[in-house]
Amino acid sequence: MVAPTSTPPTARGALEKREAKLAWGLLAPTIAIVSLVILLPLLAIFWISFKPVGLSDLRPVSTVVRESLRSRGDDYRIEYRVRNSSQDKPIEGARFEDTIPDGVTLLEVPEACSLDGAALACDFGDLPGGFNERLRIPVLLDGDPDALEDVVEGSEPVRYGTGDNVLTNTHFTLDNFTRIFDSSEFMSVLWATTFYTVVGTIGALVVGLFAALLLNKSFAGKGILRGLYLFPYVSPIIAVAFTWVALLDPFSGSLNALLVQMGVADSPINFFGQRPQALIMVTVFEIWRYFPLSFLFILARMQSIDTDMYEAADMDGASPFQKFWYLSLPMLLGILSVLFLLRFIWTFNKFDDIFLLTGGNAGTRTLTVNVYEQAFAISNIGAGAAVAVVIFAVLLCFSFFFFRYISQEEGL
Amino acid sequence: MSGLRLGCVIGPLLGAMWMLVLSTTVTVAMSFATGEVFRPSSLLSLVVGATLALIALARSADRLSLVVAVVALTAVSYVGLGPMVIGADVDNGTRAVGAALLAVSSGLSLWKILEGCPFGTLSRHEFEEAVIRFLTGFGFIVFTAAVLVPFYVMVMTSLKSQQALLANPLDFSIDFSRGWDLFRSYTELFRDFGFGGYLWTSFFVSVLTVVITLLFSVPGAYAVARLRFKGQAVFSRSILLIYMVPMIVLALPIYIAFSVTGLRNTLFGLILIYPVTTIPVALYMLQGYFRGLPVEVEEAGLMDGLSRLQVILKITLPLSLPAMVSVSLYVFMIAWNEFLLAFMLLDDPSKFTLTRGVAMLNSSEIPRQHLMAGAVIATIPIMVLFLGLERFMTKGLTAGSVKG
Structure with a gap:
C-alpha cells in the first residue's frame, strides 16, 4: 500500500502543459514579428554604431556590365562596358558570363575571355575603385542587324565579383562615439533634451490638471468642450505642426501681426528661428499638444473619487482650496506620478514635433533629432546609430525606474 | 493677507484683471473676424474693470446696475475711451458690434464672478469662491482660444490667396463673393x-x-x-x-x-x-x-x-x-x-x-x-x-x- 503524500504534486500536469503550449502558440506570431522588426533593428543599431558607415555605403559595391551591338560601316562589334560601381573600393573576382545568340559569330576572343561554344566568359580578377573599360569584340552577323541587336542587348550578362561591405565586415571603430561626445554640440543637445523633456512633461501635467479641474463639474456643453480639448492630441502631427509654423511665421504669421498690432512687440519675432525662443516655443507646442492626455486621465480619476468625502469635508467647513489641497490632490497623486513617468519617457522619445517645427535648428536639437541630423543631414549613419545607442542606454535607466515605481500603482 | 479679504479690495482687483483678459480676448476675436485694427488698452482696462467691480459690489450685483453698466460701457468703448482701442478707419457698424460685445460679455461675467460678495469683509468661502469663479472663466477662455485659434487659422488660411495673406495676416474674413473659387487650393x-x-x-x-x-x-x-x-x-x-x-x-x-x-x-x-x-x-x-x-x-x-x-x-x-x-x-x-x-x-x-x-x-x-x-x-x-x-x-x- 502506498502512503498518501502530504505535499501537492510538483510535476506539471498534462492540462497545464497543453495550456502553456496553446499560449505560446497564440503568442508566437506576435513574438516572431516583433523580434524581427524591433529586436533585430536594435541589435543592428549596436552593430552599426561601431562601424564607419556613411549614407553612400548602403549600396553594395558591384560589377556593372553593359552590353551593346555597334556598327561602323559594315563592320559590327559587340561592346561590353565593364565598370566598378564604387569610386574607391576594389572588387575581388570580377567576371561575367554571357551567351552569344545564334547568328552572331565572334571574329576574335579577347585575352581576358574564353569562348566555349556559345558561352562567353570574361575574367578581370580584381577591379580597382573607379575602374571603367570597354571590351570590343568584332563580330560577323548572319541575319537582320536590327533584330540581332535586340537579341544581343536583350540578354543580360551574369556578373560576379564581391566588394568589401562595411556593414558586414569585421572592421570596428569607436570614432562614432568619440565624434558625438567630443563635439561642443553635445552639451547643447543634452541641455535641449533636458529642458524639453522636463519642462514639457511637467507643463503638460499642470495644464492638464487645470483643464480637468475646469471640467470636473456638470454644465451644459461640457461634452463639447471635452471633445474640443482633445483636438490637439488627435489631429495629425503634420497638420498642427505646420499650422503653428504658419501662425508664428515672422513675415506672414498671424500671431506676429497680432503682437505688433497689440503693441506687445515692436517688430515680428522669429519664434522658431532664434535662441532661446525656439526651444521655449517647441516646449510650449509639446505642452499644447499633450495636455489633453493628462487632462483625460486626471478627469477620469477625479470622477471616480467618492463624493462622500467631499460631503464630509463640507460638513467640517473646509473651503474649496482646502478641499482641493487636502482631498483631491492626494487622491490624484498616484495617477499624476504614473503620468509623469510615462510622459517623461515619451517626451524624451519625441522626434516628429521638433523635426517639423524647427528641424533641430536654433538650439532645439534634442537627442532624437540628433540621430536624424547625424545620419541623414551629415550622411554619417554610424554617428546616428551611436546617438541612438546613447538614447537607448538612457531609456534603459528610465525603464528601470518606471518598473520600480509603476508596479506599485494599479491601473497601468 | 487679511486686507485682500475685503470686498472693496479683492473685487476691484479681480475686476481689473478680468477686464484685461476680456478686452484682449474680444480684440483678438474682432481682429481675426474682421481683419480691422482692434487693440486692448491695458491701463483703461484696469481702471474700467475696477470701477465696474466697485459698482457691482455696491449694488450687490443687481440687474439694474448691470444694464446701466453695459449700456455705459458700450457707449464709452464706441467713442474710443473704453478698454478697447478701435482703429480710426473701422466703420461704425463693426465699431458698435465690437463695443457691445465687450460690454455685454464683461458685464455679465463680472456680475457673475462678484455675485454674493459683500462690500466689506468676505468669509473664507466667499473669497475663495470668487477667486475660483475668476480662474474658471480665465481657464475656459485660455483653453478654448489656445485650442481653437490654430484650427481656425488652418481652415481660414486654406481659403485665402497668397497675396491677401501677405497683405494682412490678421484678416481671416471670408469673401463669399468668390463662390466656389474659395476652395481653389x-x-x-x-x-x-x-x-x-x-x-x-x-x-x-x-x-x-x-x-x-x-x-x-x-x-x-x-x-x-x-x-x-x-x-x-x-x-x-x-x-x-x-x-x-x-x-x-x-x-x-x-x-x-x-x-x-x-x-x-x-x-x-x-x-x-x-x-x-x-x-x-x-x-x-x-x-x-x-x-x-x-x-x-x-x-x-x-x-x-x-x-x-x-x-x-x-x-x-x-x-x-x-x-x-x-x-x-x-x-x-x-x-x-x-x-x-x-x-x-x-x-x-x-x-x-x-x-x-x-x-x-x-x-x-x-x-x-x-x-x-x-x-x-x-x-x-x-x-x-x-x-x-x-x-x-x-x-x-x-x-x-x-x-x-
Whole structure:
C-alpha cells in the first residue's frame, strides 16, 4: 500500500502543459514579428554604431556590365562596358558570363575571355575603385542587324565579383562615439533634451490638471468642450505642426501681426528661428499638444473619487482650496506620478514635433533629432546609430525606474 | 493677507484683471473676424474693470446696475475711451458690434464672478469662491482660444490667396463673393498634386494596419490575459518595455535594411512596419479588457465542449466588441497620423501617404494656403471619426495612452 503524500504534486500536469503550449502558440506570431522588426533593428543599431558607415555605403559595391551591338560601316562589334560601381573600393573576382545568340559569330576572343561554344566568359580578377573599360569584340552577323541587336542587348550578362561591405565586415571603430561626445554640440543637445523633456512633461501635467479641474463639474456643453480639448492630441502631427509654423511665421504669421498690432512687440519675432525662443516655443507646442492626455486621465480619476468625502469635508467647513489641497490632490497623486513617468519617457522619445517645427535648428536639437541630423543631414549613419545607442542606454535607466515605481500603482 | 479679504479690495482687483483678459480676448476675436485694427488698452482696462467691480459690489450685483453698466460701457468703448482701442478707419457698424460685445460679455461675467460678495469683509468661502469663479472663466477662455485659434487659422488660411495673406495676416474674413473659387487650393491639390490618391493610400494602409494588428494582437492578448504559462508576468511587462523604444532608433536600421533589400519606396514595406508599431499597444489594451471579462462564461463554454479557439471566437470576441472598436479606432489614428516612417521610407510621389504628401507641400515654391489645405484634408477624416465615435475614441485614448 502506498502512503498518501502530504505535499501537492510538483510535476506539471498534462492540462497545464497543453495550456502553456496553446499560449505560446497564440503568442508566437506576435513574438516572431516583433523580434524581427524591433529586436533585430536594435541589435543592428549596436552593430552599426561601431562601424564607419556613411549614407553612400548602403549600396553594395558591384560589377556593372553593359552590353551593346555597334556598327561602323559594315563592320559590327559587340561592346561590353565593364565598370566598378564604387569610386574607391576594389572588387575581388570580377567576371561575367554571357551567351552569344545564334547568328552572331565572334571574329576574335579577347585575352581576358574564353569562348566555349556559345558561352562567353570574361575574367578581370580584381577591379580597382573607379575602374571603367570597354571590351570590343568584332563580330560577323548572319541575319537582320536590327533584330540581332535586340537579341544581343536583350540578354543580360551574369556578373560576379564581391566588394568589401562595411556593414558586414569585421572592421570596428569607436570614432562614432568619440565624434558625438567630443563635439561642443553635445552639451547643447543634452541641455535641449533636458529642458524639453522636463519642462514639457511637467507643463503638460499642470495644464492638464487645470483643464480637468475646469471640467470636473456638470454644465451644459461640457461634452463639447471635452471633445474640443482633445483636438490637439488627435489631429495629425503634420497638420498642427505646420499650422503653428504658419501662425508664428515672422513675415506672414498671424500671431506676429497680432503682437505688433497689440503693441506687445515692436517688430515680428522669429519664434522658431532664434535662441532661446525656439526651444521655449517647441516646449510650449509639446505642452499644447499633450495636455489633453493628462487632462483625460486626471478627469477620469477625479470622477471616480467618492463624493462622500467631499460631503464630509463640507460638513467640517473646509473651503474649496482646502478641499482641493487636502482631498483631491492626494487622491490624484498616484495617477499624476504614473503620468509623469510615462510622459517623461515619451517626451524624451519625441522626434516628429521638433523635426517639423524647427528641424533641430536654433538650439532645439534634442537627442532624437540628433540621430536624424547625424545620419541623414551629415550622411554619417554610424554617428546616428551611436546617438541612438546613447538614447537607448538612457531609456534603459528610465525603464528601470518606471518598473520600480509603476508596479506599485494599479491601473497601468 | 487679511486686507485682500475685503470686498472693496479683492473685487476691484479681480475686476481689473478680468477686464484685461476680456478686452484682449474680444480684440483678438474682432481682429481675426474682421481683419480691422482692434487693440486692448491695458491701463483703461484696469481702471474700467475696477470701477465696474466697485459698482457691482455696491449694488450687490443687481440687474439694474448691470444694464446701466453695459449700456455705459458700450457707449464709452464706441467713442474710443473704453478698454478697447478701435482703429480710426473701422466703420461704425463693426465699431458698435465690437463695443457691445465687450460690454455685454464683461458685464455679465463680472456680475457673475462678484455675485454674493459683500462690500466689506468676505468669509473664507466667499473669497475663495470668487477667486475660483475668476480662474474658471480665465481657464475656459485660455483653453478654448489656445485650442481653437490654430484650427481656425488652418481652415481660414486654406481659403485665402497668397497675396491677401501677405497683405494682412490678421484678416481671416471670408469673401463669399468668390463662390466656389474659395476652395481653389483644395481643387488644385486634388487635381494637380494627386491628393485623391494619397487619401486612398492612407486609408488603405491604415485599414490594413488595423486588420493585421487585430489578427496578431487578439490571440496574443488572450494568451497573456487568460492562459497560465511560465513567463506570463515577464511577457506582459516586456510589452510595455517594447513601446518605450523610440521610433527614430528603429527607423534608422529599418531604413538601412529596406534600402538594401529594395523594400524602400514600396507600400508593402510600409504595411510590414506599421502593424508592428501598433501590435504591442493593441495587445496591451486588449489584455486589460480581457482580464475584466468574467471567466465563468468562458469556463461554461469549455464545459459545453468548445475548444479554446472556439471560446475566443464565439464568446470572448463578441463580448469585447466595444473594446475592439476602441482599439481599432486608436490603431487607425496612429497609422493615419504616422509621419516619420512614411517620410523616411517613401520618395516616390505616386506612393505617398497623406502625411507624406502634406510634408511635400512644405516648400517655398508652394503657396502657404496649399499647405494648410493639405493639413485640413489630413485632419478632417480623423476629426469626423473622433466626433462621431467620441465615446470609443476616448476609451481607446485612455487605455492606450502609454503610447505617445
